[in-house]
Amino acid sequence: GQSLEQPSEVTAVEGAIVQINCTYQTSGFYGLSWYQQHDGGAPTFLSYNALDGLEETGRFSSFLSRSDSYGYLLLQELQMKDSASYFCAVNTGGFKTIFGAGTRLFVKA
Amino acid sequence: IAGITQAPTSQILAAGRRMTLRCTQDMRHNAMYWYRQDLGLGLRLIHYSNTAGTTGKGEVPDGYSVSRANTDDFPLTLASAVPSQTSVYFCASSDQPDAYQNEQFFGPGTRLTVL
Numbered sequence: 589g590q591s592l593e594q595p596s597e598v599t600a601v602e603g604a605i606v607q608i609n610c611t612y613q614t615s616g617f618y619g620l621s622w623y624q625q626h627d628g629g630a631p632t633f634l635s636y637n638a639l640d641g642l643e644e645t646g647r648f649s650s651f652l653s654r655s656d657s658y659g660y661l662l663l664q665e666l667q668m669k670d671s672a673s674y675f676c677a678v679n680t681g682g683f684k685t686i687f688g689a690g691t692r693l694f695v696k697a
Numbered sequence: 698i699a700g701i702t703q704a705p706t707s708q709i710l711a712a713g714r715r716m717t718l719r720c721t722q723d724m725r726h727n728a729m730y731w732y733r734q735d736l737g738l739g740l741r742l743i744h745y746s747n748t749a750g751t752t753g754k755g756e757v758p759d760g761y762s763v764s765r766a767n768t769d770d771f772p773l774t775l776a777s778a779v780p781s782q783t784s785v786y787f788c789a790s791s792d793q794p795d796a797y798q799n800e801q802f803f804g805p806g807t808r809l810t811v812l
Contacts (some may be wrong), residue, residue, distance in 0.1 A: 592739075619799055630787060630803040631740065635720045638798075675739055683728055683747050684755060687739040 590614045592688035594676055600666055600695040608661045608691045610676035618679040620652050620659045625690070626672045634661070634674075640682045663693075699723065701804035703788050709810045712776050718773045718807050720788030729771040729790045730755075730801065731763060733784040740787065746771055747793070778811045785809070 592612045601608040610620065619638035624632040636660060637643055637652035645674040649662040663670055680686055701722045710716050716783045722729065732740040732755075742755030746765040760782060762774045771790075775782055787810050789801040 618794070621801075631801075632803070633800045636799055639737055658732050675742075677795055683730070683745045683753065684742060685730075685795060685799070685801070686756070687732075687741070689737055689739040 590678075590680065590686050592678060592686060593639050594617075594674075594677055594688045594691045595689075596689070597692040597694065599696065601667055601696050602668060604666050605662065606693065607667060608663075608674050608676075608693070610659050610688055612657050612659075612676070612678050612686075612688075614678050614680050614686055616681035617654065618681055620650070621650075621677040621679065621685070622650055622661045623677060623687075624672050625675065631675060666695050667695065668695050682690045701788055701790055701802055701805050703786075703804040705807060705811075706805070707808040709812065711809055712779055713777050716775045716778055716809070718775075718786055718788075718809070720771045720773070720804060721769050722771075722788075722790040722802075722804075723769065723777075724790060724802065725768060726802070727793050729765065729770070730763075730789040731761070731771070732786060732787045732789065733757065734806075735784050738799060741775065743808075744785075750757035779812045780808075783811045795803045 622634040625631045635650040652659040676689045704719045730745045731743040744763040746752045788804040791801045
């Protein structure tokens with residue numbers, strides 16, 4: 589079967605750095621995406637990695653290692669508004685995307 | 698309108714009833730998707746459409762049907778609702794996904810309860 593594994597929850601303090609890991613096992617792989625979702629809201633796109641390496645977008649960075657079937661999302665200078673759920677997702681080919689179950693991030697003052 | 702809209706926002710439905718969830722986008726995206734989100738399971742793809750007139754099955758298509766008569770609209774129909782279809786339903790759209798990009802834009806969701 590196909591699966592994506594990520595921690596169910598992570599807690600960090602304001603101003604800190606947090607890393608959310610994602611390992612995947614899928615029948616196909618085109619790229620790894622990350623989405624943020626606040627309670628009661630819709631998922632919003634953060635990043636997409638098709639090639640190995642680090643992609644940086646402001647305070648957020650995303651990393652991919654295709655040989656290890658592994659990626660992570662790095663959030664720096666954490667703010668209270670970063671408290672949300674974060675989902676990794678694999679584009680398995682064409683129009684099909686498999687999502688992980690999500691990591692709930694709690695940012696404490 | 699801007700982006701993706703869904704209707705209704707929420708609905709309580711008796712089991713066995715027929716229900717259509719509506720989704721409209723104004724970004725002229727070719728690809729559209731329907732997901733359901735259940736606690737602890739993340740988002741699961743129900744059906745997708747790569748262009749008007751063409752649809753495909755996702756991970757959990759049973760009990761659902763879709764149509765894509767034009768670029769903007771992608772309704773999801775539950776022919777005979779069952780309690781296990783209680784969920785939050787998200788519609789999404791994107792440009793044609795390729796090896797370098799796959800950003801999906803999500804609507805606000807429809808919370809459906811089947812009793």
